[in-house]
Amino acid sequence: MSAKLTVGEIVDFLDEVFPQARGLFVIEEVGPLRARVRMPIDEQHLRPGGTVSGPAMFWLADCAFYVAVLASIGREAQAVTSNMNINFMRRPAHCDLIGDARILKLGRRLAVGDVTLWSEGMEQPVAHATTTYAIP
Amino acid sequence: MSAKLTVGEIVDFLDEVFPQARGLFVIEEVGPLRARVRMPIDEQHLRPGGTVSGPAMFWLADCAFYVAVLASIGREAQAVTSNMNINFMRRPAHCDLIGDARILKLGRRLAVGDVTLWSEGMEQPVAHATTTYAIP
Amino acid sequence: MSAKLTVGEIVDFLDEVFPQARGLFVIEEVGPLRARVRMPIDEQHLRPGGTVSGPAMFWLADCAFYVAVLASIGREAQAVTSNMNINFMRRPAHCDLIGDARILKLGRRLAVGDVTLWSEGMEQPVAHATTTYAIP
Amino acid sequence: MSAKLTVGEIVDFLDEVFPQARGLFVIEEVGPLRARVRMPIDEQHLRPGGTVSGPAMFWLADCAFYVAVLASIGREAQAVTSNMNINFMRRPAHCDLIGDARILKLGRRLAVGDVTLWSEGMEQPVAHATTTYAIP
Numbered sequence: 001m002s003a004k005l006t007v008g009e010i011v012d013f014l015d016e017v018f019p020q021a022r023g024l025f026v027i028e029e030v031g032p033l034r035a036r037v038r039m040p041i042d043e044q045h046l047r048p049g050g051t052v053s054g055p056a057m058f059w060l061a062d063c064a065f066y067v068a069v070l071a072s073i074g075r076e077a078q079a080v081t082s083n084m085n086i087n088f089m090r091r092p093a094h095c096d097l098i099g100d101a102r103i104l105k106l107g108r109r110l111a112v113g114d115v116t117l118w119s120e121g122m123e124q125p126v127a128h129a130t131t132t133y134a135i136p
Numbered sequence: 137m138s139a140k141l142t143v144g145e146i147v148d149f150l151d152e153v154f155p156q157a158r159g160l161f162v163i164e165e166v167g168p169l170r171a172r173v174r175m176p177i178d179e180q181h182l183r184p185g186g187t188v189s190g191p192a193m194f195w196l197a198d199c200a201f202y203v204a205v206l207a208s209i210g211r212e213a214q215a216v217t218s219n220m221n222i223n224f225m226r227r228p229a230h231c232d233l234i235g236d237a238r239i240l241k242l243g244r245r246l247a248v249g250d251v252t253l254w255s256e257g258m259e260q261p262v263a264h265a266t267t268t269y270a271i272p
Numbered sequence: 273m274s275a276k277l278t279v280g281e282i283v284d285f286l287d288e289v290f291p292q293a294r295g296l297f298v299i300e301e302v303g304p305l306r307a308r309v310r311m312p313i314d315e316q317h318l319r320p321g322g323t324v325s326g327p328a329m330f331w332l333a334d335c336a337f338y339v340a341v342l343a344s345i346g347r348e349a350q351a352v353t354s355n356m357n358i359n360f361m362r363r364p365a366h367c368d369l370i371g372d373a374r375i376l377k378l379g380r381r382l383a384v385g386d387v388t389l390w391s392e393g394m395e396q397p398v399a400h401a402t403t404t405y406a407i408p
Numbered sequence: 409m410s411a412k413l414t415v416g417e418i419v420d421f422l423d424e425v426f427p428q429a430r431g432l433f434v435i436e437e438v439g440p441l442r443a444r445v446r447m448p449i450d451e452q453h454l455r456p457g458g459t460v461s462g463p464a465m466f467w468l469a470d471c472a473f474y475v476a477v478l479a480s481i482g483r484e485a486q487a488v489t490s491n492m493n494i495n496f497m498r499r500p501a502h503c504d505l506i507g508d509a510r511i512l513k514l515g516r517r518l519a520v521g522d523v524t525l526w527s528e529g530m531e532q533p534v535a536h537a538t539t540t541y542a543i544p
Contacts, residue, residue, distance in 0.1 A: 054198055054217045059191035081190045082382075083355055083404065085221040085493040087520050087538060089513040104524075104536055105497040109381070110354075112495050114522070114536065116512075128512055128522065130495060130538055132355065132404075218518075219491055219540065221357040223384050223402060225377040240388075240400055241361040245517070246490075248359050250386070250400065252376075264376055264386065266359060266402055268491065268540075326489045327467035334462055353462045357493040 003030050003071040010070050017077045025063050033103040033113075035068035038120075040096050052092040052119075052126075061086060061115040061129040064099030069111050069133050072103060078136045079111075086129040093119035097126070109135055139166050139207040146206050153213040161199050169239040169249075171204035174256075176232050188228040188255075188262075197222060197251040197265040200235030205247050205269050208239060214272045215247075222265040229255035233262070245271055275302050275343040282342050289349040297335050305375040305385075307340035310392075312368050324364040324391075324398075333358060333387040333401040336371030341383050341405050344375060350408045351383075358401040365391035369398070381407055411438050411479040418478050425485040433471050441511040441521075443476035446528075448504050460500040460527075460534075469494060469523040469537040472507030477519050477541050480511060486544040487519075494537040501527035505534070517543055 007027050026038040039060040103113040117127040162174040175196040239249040253263040298310040311332040375385040389399040415435050434446040447468040511521040525535040
């Protein structure tokens with residue numbers, strides 16, 4: 001099994017269907033059933049103490065998993081998150097955040113998997129999410 | 137048991153510690169172990185099809201629960217989300233979203249509860265979240 | 273909307289399809305989109321300190337939600353749990369446990385809802401679960 | 409970092425504090441921040457169609473994570489599950505189930521991690537759980 005879309009094809013697709021997110025995420029790699037996405041940090045993501053906020057981490061987890069789904073099933077704007085469970089484990093550093101998404105089950109109607117979030121350069125993950133996407 | 141802070145006191149506190157969120161949420165009511173918060177919808181929250189995005193709903197759930205915690209324990213900027221599990225159940229309408237937060241357990245170190253999210257005027261909830269906050 | 277099956281009909285159905293669970297649970301009430309189920313405590317459910325174990329509480333939550341699904345859609349042995357998220361909040365008392373299940377969304381393919389677990393006679397819940405069932 | 413207890417020491421400890429679980433699980437390996445536990449299948453774990461029940465899978469996930477915690481912190485009967493989120497992804501085979509637990513964060517008060525469940529000999533996992541343990 002190989003990825004159905006390249007990084008460039010996914011970027012084009014996202015620019016088209018989510019124009020408001022342009023520039024917020026950088027897709028670093030995709031493969032069959034996985035993706036790595038970077039979120040460059042700017043002020044809008046921060047909370048008191050200078051760390052990345054929970055909603056920003058949720059957003060990165062959601063985006064990274066969506067990219068893994070697109071890489072696995074092709075262009076499908078209507079795939080939507082039906083469940084996300086996220087554990088916040090460590091205070092993120094004040095630097096870019098990386099999301100590593102992995103699909104554990106790709107069914108006809110559901111994709112299930114997890115996303116591990118890292119502050120760039122830290123050895124330990126800052127958050128871990130499991131998620132289910134509904135595929136129309 | 138009564139709320140430790142009024143709506144006005146919580147608004148002042150949030151403006152001070154989360155200035156970047158000013159104007160994004162409206163606290164409608166607080167009580168002992170509960171809060172209702174409104175998120176006026178604007179373009180930044182939307183995804184294809186004109187519905188509210190998952191990260192925006194996560195943000196509202198997180199904010200509503202944080203307000204319920206503040207109402208219950210007083211001014212505490214460092215209370216942080218440690219877990220959030222959210223089920224997206226229906227497509228939100230293109231209108232304001234309401235979050236009803238309820239604390240089920242208020243311990244010394246953890247607060248556990250849930251948040252039901254509604255599109256204003258709809259009878260059925262659009263999402264439901266359970267969450268745990270760590271209290272320092 | 274009224275319940276599609278009575279308590280007696282659900283008991284008969286469960287005895288037929290889950291004979292090994294006979295006598296472990298008592299269905300107290302069912303209604304449209306909800307059910308209340310009691311788990312009489314015996315030694316097999318206990319963990320050190322005499323409290324009900326986590327797996328036993330999971331089992332009650334799962335059973336109560338399944339009963340609510342049966343009450344809502346009728347005899348369907350193949351409805352299965354696809355997700356369960358459970359927060360254990362307080363030490364249960366050494367007495368019967370009650371599970372109150374509520375369906376928040378009943379779709380054609382999924383039922384989503386929550387279950388609150390009580391030790392009989394306690395005012396505060398001991399655990400809270402959210403769950404998704406897949407309907408074949 | 410090495411494991412604080414050997415497999416034999418953990419077995420002795422569990423026999424002492426959870427005598428009612430004796431013989432239900434086989435600890436296959438422990439290491440720093442991880443454990444592998446086998447659940448031999450017998451009739452009590454089955455549901456209609458001959459597959460392993462959800463509560464039995466929950467029990468294995470909970471046990472495997474508890475063993476990983478014991479291996480990491482030593483003899484501590486009072487460590488308890490505070491949250492478990494489990495996704496059931498595939499129908500288990502009618503054979504032994506294996507749980508691979510991994511601790512992602514070991515704090516002073518909380519351990520957070522995940523457990524992947526496999527039917528012996530299957531390539532794809534049957535379930536995936538994330539869990540938080542409270543450490544007294």
